[in-house]
Amino acid sequence: MMRQFTPHRSLILGFYTGFMLLITGCAWIPSGDKPAEFLKTPPMEHTLSDTGQGVPLVPAEHWPHDRWWREFGSQELNGLMVIALKDNIGLKVAAARLRQAQALVRVEGARLLPFLDAEMEFENTRISENGVFAALNRKEAAGANIVFGQINPFNFRYEFDFWGKNRAAMEAALGEATAEKAELAEVLLKLTSAITRSYIQGIALRQQLDLAHAMVELRRDLLTMDETRLRLGLDSADQVKQATIELEQVNKREAGIRDQLDIQRNLLARLIGDGPDSTKNLFTGTAISPEKIRLPAKLPLELLSQRPDLASALHRAEAAAQQVKVAKASFLPTIDLTAFAGLNALRLTKGASSLASILFSGSSFSYGIAPGLRLPLFEGGRLRGELSAQRAEYDGAVELYNETLLHAVQEVADSLSRWRETRSILEAQNRLLSAQHENLSLAQMRFRSGLDDRRALLAHEHAVLNQEYALKTLNADQLVAMVDLMEALGGGYVNDLQIIQQKPEQKMFSWLPW
Numbered sequence: 001m002m003r004q005f006t007p008h009r010s011l012i013l014g015f016y017t018g019f020m021l022l023i024t025g026c027a028w029i030p031s032g033d034k035p036a037e038f039l040k041t042p043p044m045e046h047t048l049s050d051t052g053q054g055v056p057l058v059p060a061e062h063w064p065h066d067r068w069w070r071e072f073g074s075q076e077l078n079g080l081m082v083i084a085l086k087d088n089i090g091l092k093v094a095a096a097r098l099r100q101a102q103a104l105v106r107v108e109g110a111r112l113l114p115f116l117d118a119e120m121e122f123e124n125t126r127i128s129e130n131g132v133f134a135a136l137n138r139k140e141a142a143g144a145n146i147v148f149g150q151i152n153p154f155n156f157r158y159e160f161d162f163w164g165k166n167r168a169a170m171e172a173a174l175g176e177a178t179a180e181k182a183e184l185a186e187v188l189l190k191l192t193s194a195i196t197r198s199y200i201q202g203i204a205l206r207q208q209l210d211l212a213h214a215m216v217e218l219r220r221d222l223l224t225m226d227e228t229r230l231r232l233g234l235d236s237a238d239q240v241k242q243a244t245i246e247l248e249q250v251n252k253r254e255a256g257i258r259d260q261l262d263i264q265r266n267l268l269a270r271l272i273g274d275g276p277d278s279t280k281n282l283f284t285g286t287a288i289s290p291e292k293i294r295l296p297a298k299l300p301l302e303l304l305s306q307r308p309d310l311a312s313a314l315h316r317a318e319a320a321a322q323q324v325k326v327a328k329a330s331f332l333p334t335i336d337l338t339a340f341a342g343l344n345a346l347r348l349t350k351g352a353s354s355l356a357s358i359l360f361s362g363s364s365f366s367y368g369i370a371p372g373l374r375l376p377l378f379e380g381g382r383l384r385g386e387l388s389a390q391r392a393e394y395d396g397a398v399e400l401y402n403e404t405l406l407h408a409v410q411e412v413a414d415s416l417s418r419w420r421e422t423r424s425i426l427e428a429q430n431r432l433l434s435a436q437h438e439n440l441s442l443a444q445m446r447f448r449s450g451l452d453d454r455r456a457l458l459a460h461e462h463a464v465l466n467q468e469y470a471l472k473t474l475n476a477d478q479l480v481a482m483v484d485l486m487e488a489l490g491g492g493y494v495n496d497l498q499i500i501q502q503k504p505e506q507k508m509f510s511w512l513p514w
Contacts, residue, residue: 029331030384032391036398041304042409063296063303066492069196072479073292076285077199080272084195087273091191094184101177108173111166114158119342123148149359152342159336165329168322175319182312182495189308189491195271196483199283202264204476205257206283211469212254218462219247225455290426290478299416299489306490307408313401320394327387333375341367408488415484422478429474433467440464 065071069081085091125146161167223243229235265279272278304310344366345359358364376383443460446452486492 029328030387032388035391036395036402038398039402039405041405063299064486064489064492066494068486068492069192071293072196072200072288074199074203074285074288076282077196080195080199080268081192083274083278084191084272085188088191088271089273090187091184094180094187098177098180098184101173101180105170105173105177108166108170111159112161112170114156116157117155118153119150119155120152121148121150146346148344148346150342150344151359152340152344154339154341156339157336158338159334162335163329163332165326165332168325168329172319172322172326175315175322179312179315179319182308182315182493185308185493186312189487189493191271192491193483193487195268197480198264198267198271200288200476200479200483202261202268202283203285203287204472205261205264207287207472208469209254209257209261211465211472212250212257215250215462215465215469216247216254218458218465219243219250222455222458222462223247225458287475288479290423290475290482293479293482295419295485299412303489304405304408304412305495306493307488308490308493308495310401310404310408311493311495313397313404317394317397317401320390320397323390324387324394327383327390330383330386331376333373336372337370338372339367339369341365411488412485415481415488419478419481419485422474422481426471426474426478429467429471433464433471436460436464436467 067081069077123146125148127146159166223240226235226239226243230237230240261283265282266276268282269276269279343359343364345364347358440460440463443452443457447454447457
């Protein structure tokens, strides 16, 4: 059927009426409370001004680098990362969430485009003998069938996005997708950091196991010497008992290290997404020296923008702001346009044989154009409730960003402080170990001169082994502190938004529809 258009004067009156409805509709949008404000980044100039290492050749703006674990120079660790990045279940889950969010961006973006489809319909309906058609024409219609055919190869629908509702919905979906991308980077960072820490602890434990085994052998020699002196009547049984106690103590230490080493192997197997047997022969690589890792002389505050959790919180706040725009636009008129063009025909049963011939005739051609305007007048408080909920969600997203920012600043300060302290303690331990080596050299000279017996020499050797054992723990502590600092600074993640260089409250309030 063909739709008839109204006269020119009626058309003007219709547009005027619609415009007045639009003006009155805008006044219905309730004003909200003052939105949550973004915290300014706390001052950290003194904290980050000097790393205590003074290596100006390291570019601070690109530190740490992507694939930062390669700086440790361990091929075994690099191999673990390859397996983990391929098979880890947590990464696969985060990647699936990202794909879902990206698909929703395409769904919301489709609302900005016109919809075009085609339809075909054929219907055969029996007319009731007691219905309306039978009452009007019982002779022809009662008990008959109606055959209806329709072919519309062109159905057009388009909603004019005058108020930016659909675009805001797409921007919100895009913000969620970008946040999911940042969260995927956060999962990756947490995974690689955990693997690196566990591997560092495993290497240290494997070295300590060798030292503990050497201490066990040394204590056995001391016990043998004390038992020999007891038989010769040169010493009392107290010396033998004390030597036995000291031997069992180092045996206990060696067993504990083996247990901890197995725990680290099992942990790494779980992190890389494999079974325990895959890490049985692990920790055969060379030791990792803390001196291989060099910090920049200064760490600029802009490095905080490389944290994926901070970027994710910011993108979610942006998405929440766009959802507020969507909720506000729901108060405004919806203006759309629909159009169709096709063929349709209807016949009673007795004329069903001619339906095909008349359906494809020129007289069955029909088209229609229907502009539409809809304005919500009464929704029972639904629109106000949705707007209030979206504003509350935005406030929550802003406060989450503020909390994440403060947590990020604390992590950077704590990890940098831990790095400095472990470095100082490690330097002191190296000096102590050097002093123990000097004492051992003097004991060896006295032993060769006959001034001391072999027991005194073994006691000095045990003291050196004990200090070397402590040194391995401190080496691991400093390397773990470096991993903590790299993780606190984002682990090489590059954010699309420069969070720190521009005041976040200025950037975020540019999104707000208040």
